[in-house]
Amino acid sequence: MTRSYIPLNALRAFEAAARHLSFTRAAIELNVTHSAISQQVRVLEEQLKCQLFVRVSRGLMLTTEGENLLPVLNESFDRIAGVLDRFTGTHAREKLKVGVVGTFAVGFLLAKLDHFYRSFPHIDLHLSTHNNRVDPAAEGLDFTIRYGGGAWHDTEAEFLCRAPLSALCSPALAGEIRSPADIMKFTLLRSYRRDEWTSWLRAAGESPPSPTHRVMVFDSSVTMLEAAQAGAGVAIAPVNMFTHLLNSERIVQPFEIAIEHGSYWLTRLQSRPVTPAMEDFSAWLAGALNKKGPPQEGGPGDGVTA
Known part of the structure; x- marks a missing residue:
């Protein structure tokens, strides 16, 4: 059976528009016109015989078909970029995308990044922060650092540290x-x-x-x-x-009393293949935290803040 040819430009236009939920911002990123993005998306929808976007009052929203297609394209483009990056120098470069809850980023991770880069100069680390509500598949994340009890659907979770x-x-x-x-x-x-x-x-x-x-x-x-x-x-x-x-005494802890409602975890979608860069980051983070092991009883499976 012969498969129809789908232009790469159409897939790229859709991926950019889906990330931004905006044809205008996608056009700016790809250095083309708004109408070019719209036309490429229309070509893709015609070939796939489905609608990928719907217009709402605040802009664009992905249909179910669009939501299913986006993470596949994110991962595919990342793999292509990773392979091409290997031809840019004598050392193979790897890209690692990590979404981290903001409190952990500010309270621990950012201060350690210089050590990470010196230890793994071949890894390009792409960080994004979130407030514990995150969609790793849609955002194309390799890892997500979250606060909670360690149980998320279709996700492998590695304990990082307690959070009293x-x-x-x-x-x-x-x-x-x-x-x-x-x-x-x-x-x-x-x-x-x-x-x-x-x-x-x-x-x-x-x-x-x-x-x-x-x-x-x-x-x-x-x-x-x-x-x-x-x-x-x-x-x-x-x-x-x-x-x-x-x-710095800008904040005071008036009492030693503390409670535990959750911990910090390094999570990965079970469908996400483990790369050498992911293995390096996981081992480095465990060493930087000098972790002792997870609590006997975790907190809620998901929450906001922390």
């Missing part, structure tokens, strides 16, 4: 806190996980906050700690990711 949560606040607020009960004088800063403050206060021997207590909710612990430094309230966050703020 504790109360953190500015030095000015800490001066007004003598006991855990005093924290209730202030606005409580937390993630979307509603039970964090309840669990921490119970561990401190106090009653949980009332439903009417002032609360500010964040999708990033990094942003939350910025608010805490500004005196907006008392945050509950993974304390070992903010040692730089504690050491």
Whole structure:
């Protein structure tokens, strides 16, 4: 049976438009006109006999067929680029795409990158940050560093480190806190996980906050700690990711009390083949963390922030 020929330009135009959800931004990236992108996508849709995009008020949205096609093209283009990169010099270069939850990036990973690059100069590391909601297939990620209990659908998860949560606040607020009960004088800063403050206060021997207590909710612990430094309230966050703020005394941990609702994990889709660069990164990260082993009981399978 003869297969119909699909132009590479049409696939490339679709892939760029699908990543940006915009024909205009895809055209800028590929240095062509908006109409050229639209025409190439239309050619692809005609050959595949399906619709890949639908127009919505805010721009474009992928159809189910488009969502299925995008990760396949991402992986294919990455493999082609990886092979071509091997012809650019005497050393074979590898590309590694890692999506990392922002708190872990700021609290640990970024400070270690110089050591990684010196150890593996042949690996081009592409980092993107997320708030623990991420689609590794659609984004073409080799690894995703997440916070949770280690159980994600169709995913292999390797334990990285614990993430105990504790109360953190500015030095000015800490001066007004003598006991855990005093924290209730202030606005409580937390993630979307509603039970964090309840669990921490119970561990401190106090009653949980009332439903009417002032609360500010964040999708990033990094942003939350910025608010805490500004005196907006008392945050509950993974304390070992903010040692730089504690050491500089911009943030204070008024009590040693801590709870564990999850840990950090290095995850990979089971369908993603393991490359030498992935093996190198995994081993390097384990050594940099000097990890002791996962907790006996994990936290929730997925969450936001941390």
